[in-house]
Amino acid sequence: MRDLVLYIGNRNYSSWSLRPWLALTAAGIPFRDEVILFDFPAGNPGLKAVSPTGRVPLLVDGDLKVWESLAIIEYAHELFPDAGLWPKDRAARADARAIATEMLSSFHALRNACPMNIRRPVKAIDLPEGVMDNVARIETIWHERLARSGGPFLYGAFSAADAMYAPVTNRFEIYALTQDPRSRAYMAAVKAHPAFRAWQEAALAEPWIVPEDEA
Template sequence: MSNDYQLVIGNKNYSSWSMRPWVWMRHHDIAFETIMVSLYTSTTRQEISKFGCGTTVPILIDGDIRVWDSLAILEYLAEQHPEYNGWPLDSTARAVARSVSAEMHSGFAALRSSLPMNCRRTIKGLKLSEAVRQDIDRIAKLFTDCRQRYSHDGDWLFGNYSIVDAMFAPVVMRFNTYGVVLDGEPGRYLETVNSQSAVREWIEDSRLEKEVIESVEL
């Protein structure tokens, strides 16, 4: 097992993709050094390119190995640390968890572009488009289905904490910022995420950051 991980991330306030592996590693107490690159400056691309793989963060560095893309990093970490069960053990639940994670990874474009992650802010009264409402409804349905069918032994989407929970943590941050309230089962899931100590730590760190990226501030 490696203790030499480095995780290259963007600003904690804004970098939704970076939050996923960071929170998963902190949750499991996996040792790593965080390297922060400020996003959307004139030198961002150049700084990220120095790591010798993609042009976006997060990037996981494990010796000579570079893994870029948040889901690829989570998959890699799950392989390196099988004791943490990256995915549910049951094969049906695992197939659903992978599908839900992939849907999050490649979908919800309206929500992502209209409600950028901004952990330290609370923005009231924002008018949501129909497309954003549809994304929110779909996410609430996913939360409800996962909780009702697969969460018998814990508070997470599939009971025990798994990759899918890390995948959705940034969405919960967006809901916090823009006042998206979910009732019932999905609402209880939001509380679970918001009280996770790794998530609390991420939010606290984001409040200490000084950079303001005007292009993603509403």
């Protein structure tokens, strides 16, 4: 059996760690995780000895190191092609990869202004330019795919595409960014998934706090 190790940051804050952890966990892929804490303002000094980029997440498989969330998910899909990381239908699978890549490369205004924080109470903030444009685009992505699939997830069953957008459901909730019932129903479905609940419970139990203006 392979000994896959996923290095992650603090569960409360690390949105990029959440994505592959959630995808692999939901698919039943065996791995163990190692937490390397954020240490602001020093960064992650412990990761520099492990990761080529000095960042999380990082998947280690023997001598192989795979970094970046989507690359980790794709590598896991190659190892476990029947685990259901991506939709079975070829067209849906291509679409899922497209929106996952859009999540990887876009929505900078939202990410910069509204960092993930599992413990943060719901509270609106003054939003800089571009955030609500990002929100509108994400909701369009969600609503179109939910309408086609019938839900509760973007392609019916939970997939890597849902894992890529999971941190956004936290952002939308804690910064009160949407009241659209379709979005709220999707957010509730993601939060109710056993894998997300496991991550959330572990995040809430963490004792470490990073000041919000540094997160």
